[in-house]
Amino acid sequence: MESKKNNLAIYNSLTRKKEVFTPLNGEFVGLYVCGPTVYSFVHLGNCRTFISFDLVYRYLRYLGYKVRYVRNITDAGHLENDADEGEDKIAKKARLEQLEPMEIVQQYTVDFHTILNRFNNVPPSIEPTATGHILEQIDMIQKILSKGLAYEVNGSVYFDVEKYNAQEAYGELSGRKIEDLIAGTRDLDGQDEKRSALDFALWKNAKPEHIMKWPSPWGVGFPGWHLECSAMSTKYLGEQFDIHGGGMDLKFPHHECEIAQGQAATGVKPVRYWMHANMLTLNGKKMSKSTGNTLLPAELFSGENDLLEKAYDPIVVRFFMMQAHYRSTLDFSSEALNASEKGFIRLMEGLNLLEGLPTSAASSQNVQQLVSSFYDAMNDDFNSPILIAHLFDGVKYIHAVNAKTATISQADKEILLSEMRAFIFDVLGLKELAVAGDNSLDIVMELVLSMRQNARETKDWATSDAIRDKLAQAGIVVKDSKDGVSWTKS
Ligand code: AMP
Numbered sequence: 001m002e003s004k005k006n007n008l009a010i011y012n013s014l015t016r017k018k019e020v021f022t023p024l025n026g027e028f029v030g031l032y033v034c035g036p037t038v039y040s041f042v043h044l045g046n047c048r049t050f051i052s053f054d055l056v057y058r059y060l061r062y063l064g065y066k067v068r069y070v071r072n073i074t075d076a077g078h079l080e081n082d083a084d085e086g087e088d089k090i091a092k093k094a095r096l097e098q099l100e101p102m103e104i105v106q107q108y109t110v111d112f113h114t115i116l117n118r119f120n121n122v123p124p125s126i127e128p129t130a131t132g133h134i135l136e137q138i139d140m141i142q143k144i145l146s147k148g149l150a151y152e153v154n155g156s157v158y159f160d161v162e163k164y165n166a167q168e169a170y171g172e173l174s175g176r177k178i179e180d181l182i183a184g185t186r187d188l189d190g191q192d193e194k195r196s197a198l199d200f201a202l203w204k205n206a207k208p209e210h211i212m213k214w215p216s217p218w219g220v221g222f223p224g225w226h227l228e229c230s231a232m233s234t235k236y237l238g239e240q241f242d243i244h245g246g247g248m249d250l251k252f253p254h255h256e257c258e259i260a261q262g263q264a265a266t267g268v269k270p271v272r273y274w275m276h277a278n279m280l281t282l283n284g285k286k287m288s289k290s291t292g293n294t295l296l297p298a299e300l301f302s303g304e305n306d307l308l309e310k311a312y313d314p315i316v317v318r319f320f321m322m323q324a325h326y327r328s329t330l331d332f333s334s335e336a337l338n339a340s341e342k343g344f345i346r347l348m349e350g351l352n353l354l355e356g357l358p359t360s361a362a363s364s365q366n367v368q369q370l371v372s373s374f375y376d377a378m379n380d381d382f383n384s385p386i387l388i389a390h391l392f393d394g395v396k397y398i399h400a401v402n403a404k405t406a407t408i409s410q411a412d413k414e415i416l417l418s419e420m421r422a423f424i425f426d427v428l429g430l431k432e433l434a435v436a437g438d439n440s441l442d443i444v445m446e447l448v449l450s451m452r453q454n455a456r457e458t459k460d461w462a463t464s465d466a467i468r469d470k471l472a473q474a475g476i477v478v479k480d481s482k483d484g485v486s487w488t489k490s
């Protein structure tokens with residue numbers, strides 16, 4: 001296990017290369033992932049990012065690390081746009097629905113947890129909220145002010161990006177240069193309190209109609225969105241910690257600002273490995289609430305959306321996501337999901353077959369090497385699609401042993417069974433499909449027909465006839481044609 005640990009390489013978005021993972025504190029790993037702004041239902045795109053980091057969390061734990069996984073809930077401070085203008089997203093929703101902001105927060109936090117639970121995500125170790133950490137945020141602003149890297153105007157405090165940039169490079173993570181950023185921003189027309197359009201709010205003075213506000217040394221107001229992650233990651237993981245993750249679209253400005261805030265307040269770079277998950281797309285475009293190009297998990301589980309041919313089990317959707325590397329974009333389609341469903345059933349069927357496989361004195365295949373390939377894939381920046389391809393190498397071997405064209409020893413069978421189970425269930429976070437719901441018969445039939453196909457391939461006519469007869473008794477007619485096998489229920 002020790003050697004497996006030493007081989008983990010992570011692609012660091014900051015250095016733009018894969019680096020061998022060496023945690024700051026031996027076996028302890030600090031992992032921070034930006035959580036949702038809880039003002040609407042999570043869409044499938046959001047879920048992809050959280051499932052990607054669930055894989056990271058699971059694999060780190062599988063390697064034996066003690067991981068403190070912190071994922072925040074943004075329940076205040078996230079304004080409608082990045083220019084520190086517009087309404088707070090949660091307060092706006094509360095106003096429109098005539099509810100308390102905390103009712104909005106509660107409703108969508110519960111939805112978020114329910115959905116991630118259905119995807120079999122492991123809950124984080126700590127799930128802190130922005131509103132629960134106002135004091136920590138005020139404290140951090142004071143530290144930045146004391147370094148002369150922020151300024152107060154009319155009860156608001158802004159981070160001074162150009163002054164910071166004179167000491168430390170701003171824009172390193174997103175590869176932006178400050179001159180280009182300045183050229184790309186609108187001129188301040190004297191109306192704006194900021195010294196430069198690049199500056200961002202650490203604290204905003206609250207107008208009387210603003211609902212969520214707190215007292216501070218600068219008057220009544222509320223924290224800027226970027227600040228909560230800096231304050232909470234520092235509190236729970238320290239001034240410098242191992243891994244920080246989030247979706248690609250958070251790189252700029254959110255994470256760039258986090259780096260600047262952390263460095264300004266503490267004098268050290270807050271994060272050693274920055275990880276960014278790529279986007280789920282729909283019709284080739286980013287799935288996004290603001291454009292309406294979204295699909296909700298609940299629609300997928302019920303099949304109630306014109307884009308879908310039928311309902312899908314959350315675990316099939318998870319498998320579909322695992323079939324792409326987290327740094328690649330992934331396009332959603334019903335056809336792709338159908339293919340994933342078939343693949344997942346084949347994988348589980350292989351695993352189930354392995355349990356009852358006859359053993360021989362020796363194995364005809366190098367099982368150690370096969371198992372190492374599982375680790376190698378995951379050690380190469382959590383490459384789940386390559387892992388899945390190797391798991392299917394295992395399935396192919398299992399079928400060959402079953403067909404008596406290959407052999408496996410008892411010891412190898414035990415190793416393969418335990419490692420395949422571990423990678424499928426513990427690392428990829430998959431589980432057996434619930435045999436319930438509208439598509440359960442489809443799933444069972446898929447399995448039965450593939451068993452029948454195996455029997456036919458090995459000329460086991462007794463089994464294939466028995467399957468056909470039993471199905472006929474249950475009123476299911478199987479038809480073989482040149483296009484493949486189909487079935488109907490009479
Ligand atoms: P939000 O609540 O908007 O801050 O988003 C929560 C998380 O979902 C962030 O890490 C985003 O980067 C991520 N996200 C948003 N849209 C997508 C998408 N289409 N695909 C993958 N991740 C996304």
Ligand code: ZN
Pocket residue numbers: 033034035229254
């Ligand atoms: Zn964040």
